[in-house]
Amino acid sequence: MSRAVTLVRSAALSDVAEYAYAATVPAGARLIHPAGACPLDENGATVAVGDYAGQAAKAVENLRTALGEAGATLDDVVSTRVLVASSSQADLVTAWEVVRDAFGAHDVPSTLMGVTVLGYDDQLVEIEAVAAVFDEATASA
Template sequence: MSRAVTLVRSNAPSDVAQYAYAATTPNGARFIFLAGSCPLNEDGTTAGVGDYAAQAAKAVENMHLALEAAGACIEDVISTRVLVASTDRADLVTAWDVVRAAFGDHDVPSTLMGVTVLGYDGQLVEIEAIAAVID
């Protein structure tokens, strides 16, 4: 199956980033804008309270479900924004490492942000994503 997303790599501003700096899609691709994937269990409770890695993993799991419902998969994601409720860079990196591993070789352009608070009780991580598919 042909994918709509093409990742663009660049040496600028540095070679250090763990992701592509840009992504493109052909004309006619259908975009899928996902709401932030939260670390929620089926019963609506927050998973992994106090655990950044566990919450990142649950948010990735829920993102997979949303992508599937929209007729897409993780290789169709064109960009992400990872929100982490912390001012400690180590907490951001903990969440990022889980998200980055989930994407494997599909290293989409991403933004990692520390925020003051997220919407659900005990929520520490949320992942926003945009995907593109060719129908």
């Protein structure tokens, strides 16, 4: 089945960025807006306390699960926002590298932000995403 997401690159913008600069979704695609993916285990406890990379990995795992429940994968993601509770650029980069590596060649437009605090005790990372898919009926039409 074809993907609903098309990544857009620009020769007029810096090639230093490790992501596409835009993404498009055609009419008829179903958008998926999962809640922010947090580094929580099945009991709701924050994992990898104090570990930016470990929390980013768990947040990606939970994002994969939420997307799967909605009929999507990471390859269907249109964009992300990665929130990191730190004022240190090194901590942001540590979390970002985990997220970037999880997406691989599907390098969606992303925003990386340092924030003051996140919602759960000991939480350092949260990943927001939007995805788009063609449903079976839409894809065959």
